[in-house]
Amino acid sequence: MFCRTVTRISSTAGHLQSRSVSSSPYGRTHVWKRRPPVLPNPMxxxxxxxxxxxxxxxxxxxxxxxxxxxxxxxxTTSNPMWNTGVWMDEQSIEEEGATTGRLGRFNRRFVGMGGSGEEVNWMEGFEEPAAAAPGA
Known part of the structure; x- marks a missing residue:
């Protein structure tokens, strides 16, 4: 045949290099590479x-x-982990809301300041100023 293999040891890399050298006047452009058949992607x-x-x-x-x-x-409609409110009565929902989450954390932080459902009369001593006369 027209092909022969040339093997050369590279001194810098220390590994073998191999390439096919063709004695054909046309080079290797006319020689087909043996590739495995390509199958289409499965449907x-x-x-x-x-x-x-x-x-x-x-x-x-x-x-x-x-x-x-x-x-x-x-x-998701019947699992108690997805909707806990269905399986609890109203009192336990209020207790859970008061102790968990952001609102519970807020209430624990500001427990002595009033608010959170307590009646606070913060406008107790406030008097409305007299309306100014229109001609003044």
Missing amino acids: VPKFPQQVIRSDGSSFIHWTTSPRSLLRLTRD
Whole structure:
């Protein structure tokens, strides 16, 4: 054939360099490289799926699952971690609001200053000034 391989040891890098040298007058431009066949990207199937929540509401979305109907027994509407207010009575909601979050932190910080539901008469000693005469 027309090809031969030349191997040279590089003194600076210390590794082998290898290239094909062709004795053909046309070089290697006419020689095809052996490449593995390229396959197209796989097509991902998408199926419509109706999801029925535990409260009866439903929606349709596209998924790779071939099941056309999905009934949920536990979802965001029935899980106590998602909506804690449904599972508590009104008194415990007020207690939680007073002790947690930003409002609870504010109330703990300014507990002796009044406010936060307490009756404060801050305008108790205030008198309205007499209206100025229009001719003055």
